[in-house]
Amino acid sequence: MGLMWSMRPIPGSRHGLRLRMKDIFTPMVVNISVYSGHLSQGFSQQMPLASRVTERWYIAPGVKRVDIRDKEVRGTLFLPSGPGPHPGVLDLWGAGGGLLEYRSSLLASHGFASMVLEYINPENLRLEEIDASYFERAYQILKNHPMVQKDHLAVLGLCLGSAITISMLAFSKVIKPQCCVCISGSHLMLLDKSLFELFEEFNRNADKVYVNEDNQVIHRELVSSLHCNQSFKSDVGRIKCPLLLVNGDDDQTVPAVESAEDFLMKIMDHQ
Secondary structure, eight states, X not given: OHHHHTOOOOTTOOTTOOOOOSOTTSOEEEEEEEXXXXXXXXXXXSOOSEEXXXXXXXXXXXXXXXXXXXXXXXXXXXXXXXXXXXXXXXXXXXXXXXXXOHHXXXXXXXXXXXXXXXXXXXXXXXXXXXXXXXXXXXXXXXXXXXXXXXEEXXXXXXXXXXXXXXXXXXXXXXXOOSEEEEXXXXXXXXOSSBHHHHHHHHHHTGGGOEEOTTSOEEOHXXXXXXXXXXXXXXXXXXXXXXXXXXXOTTOSSSOHXXXXXXXXXXXXXXX
């Protein structure tokens, strides 16, 4: 898999491209070629020593895809093959929105019943309606499914999804997973009201967002501006389950490293 995750755009490609699969039932076709020497450009003008075409599938045979449109929750549940029940994962992506299924389909391909939740402008729902109860209903749907182990549940969050996960762990009486993984997130974005109100607070600090010399939009100062406001911090000392924070040193969307350091200090204060 190292050949896949380490791929980079060829020189001259448009900046900011993301490699994402919209159709999980169609494999990604990858041409792998070996050239003489070390090349960083001009591949099309060179004759490869050897080439091979391979496919990366995002869903294994036997995995079931189930649309979730129950109790005003929008998402997709992927169930592994086999009799079950299976350990469950609630999958929360970031503020980019949409219903990205390929992570959950891969998790299901490896034995996890994974439910990806759509929460940014989901079908027929307004942001004012997306609050803590929305995520609690989704968690209960996953937990109560007959093919899911009720006592083997996890939440996986990325960016805003990570912030929501931390908020739910700290305050929710419903969401009580056995473990969580939070990637590139922060406890500085407390979801104690609705997503609409959270985004309104972001809009009031929109002057903190800027474009750098590489024409990249930098959001980290927007979240950092909330750092001194204790009312926007999740009370992480209340979190009881094991939690893995995964952060990048050069994250320009969220001050992930600084947030992790503050997170650790708050945990130690409660010990």
